[in-house]
Amino acid sequence: MELTIGAKLLNNYPFLGSLIIFGIGCYTVLSNSNLLKKLLGINIMESSIFLFYVATGNIRGGVPPIVDLAQPEALYINPLPTGLMLTGIVVSISVTGFALALIIKLYRFYGTMDANEIFEIRNEGKNNGSSS
């Protein structure tokens, strides 16, 4: 049974969706100069990857992978990607916490959260001969 590319794409909609979200996150990181928005972009990207993994583990008609002794023949979904993403979420939280701490510190130094303004303030400091 040969499917056209469009039909295959429609069939694989969770993967396509996760990669589109990945692109949106990537665009957010690259185009925004606000540091907090950059961090949000990173979080969007990470979430999209989580979606990709969880979609990989899904089986149509499967039940959550908690052994039900009453139903020995149950079809469980793949537990491995879900388990991996628990680790992934912890990593994402750690990075977010550290980045927020850095943003607080940068705000104390420069009084702004905009990368371009920070760049300008630094250049002015250099030109006046009193680098930070």
Next chain:
Amino acid sequence: MVALVKENAPILIVIASLFSAYLLPVFMQYRRYGIVGFLALATQFFVLFGGIFLATQVLAKGSFRYILAGWEAPWGLEITIDPLSTLFLIMIGLINLLILVYALPSLADELGNKVRATWFLTLFMLLTAALCGMALCHDLFNLYVFIEVATISGCAIVGAKGDARSTEATFKYLILATLGSCFVLGGIGFLYNLTGNLNMLFVNHELAQTWSNYQYALWVSLSFFIVGFGIKSAVFPLHVWLPDAHSSAITPASAVLSAISVKGYVLGLVKVFYIAVGPLIVASLNISDILLLLGMGSIIAGSIFAIAQTELKRRFAFSTIAQIGYIFLGLGLNNQAGLTGAFFHIFSHALIKTALFLIAGFILIKTGKSQIKDLTGIGKQMPLTMGAFTVVSLGMTGIPLFSGFIGKWNLLLGSLEAGNWLAILVLLAGSILAAIYLFPIIKQAYFTTNQDYAELKENTIMIVPILILAGTVLLLGIFPRPVLTLASQAASMLLGQ
């Protein structure tokens, strides 16, 4: 007891560095700063000797695997002990030990107080543990988790200095490195989707049968890995974070980041491409050519940027980009000599770049000068330091009898074997450019005079690691056998599969 340690040495290397990292803040709480320093040094000794012990085992019996938590390979995790990982363990142990010997006396002054120094050491030990774990891991997701530990601890030791410039560099590094981690995680997701395995050997077996059905998906996956590891190892178009981060950090941090951490990610790339995916698939999807192009671009661009820098540390930071280019070029050549050259260059560049950063830090501490134009006549005031600088500069340019030569010679042989004339030209140009950005410093140091300095004393313990590194560069250039054997065995192991 000894037998138990010997039997479980592979995992103990990682666990020991992890637990010493957990314990350092505890000793700090009870104000036992002597124990903190001793524990950090002892752990690096353990890593170094563990690496040498495992290397002798690997050379005697061939590479082997160690099963963790009692679960066999595709279900549980395992770690692999092969020539490549032992080469990395020895490198990590040796370089970190020397950096710690250099840093411990002045760390508390540089960071403000002993509490911050302990936090720094904790992060340093975590970085060590993560890099050892990356060297030993044999599972894709395990690799990712170690990469994250290395990324966060690496960023944190850049920001440890605490001034505005280093904080800004840290944020830039953290955002870009996390972007890279996302790409790596995505690439692993694709590989898992296509094979259902995370163990590298099993991924390789599954892909060998089915890869021709998934050419686009595999290509996307591999380019995810290139972007991810490329950002983290600062190859040319993706290098934007490196100069700021490495030049604004304190000396031990920039030394460990430039010398080892950056190569840890190259090692991750090698593991994914050559063990998990396999050299045949990499070559037939034209990924090797991309690596080759990235490498050549890095060599030229990094060297030219380095010439333009006026600050000593910044020049060395850009030189790191150029040297990473050599490693990528060797990987892209995809033959025995090229890979051997790349691995040997990893080791020799780690020695050279550590020495260069420690020298820059030593000059900064002694004279307070970081601009190159201020370093006139310093060769007469600091003969030992500048002597070591001359030795490692000659090593960097790849002159025979110095360790840089062996790696570059093998890379040259690999390019000849591949018939790639452009690569040969770029290699030669890279050596000449390295001479252009390093030799003026030597010339200025010896052939100009400056009466500004008071009598400078070099008789601190900080000069010892610099001299050892310079000595090793010379020694490795004359007797390259031990490292070269490991490097060539690693290359034949990766290509043999």
Next chain:
Amino acid sequence: MAKRLVPILAMILVIMALYVFMLAVAELPPYGNVDNPAHNYVYEHYVNNALEETGVLNIVTAIILDYRSYDTLIEATVLFTSIMAVLITLKKGEQH
């Protein structure tokens, strides 16, 4: 001028990447299918033997705390690392 150009360049880059992603997604095994390569012997071993081998009803727990416990140790280390990183970023340490 250069600042205005950055979002446009990023947009072009992302759209080009999305095109390649679409080609790759079309090749991936069909979503939710039992016969996918992702649901192979590893998956079957976990689902069939986790209860006997580890005594845990929740298979995800069995995986992260037993089969892949090394990963979980390192995951805890990531948290520890980020705590140390935040400390060294925001705290001044001891005042003398």
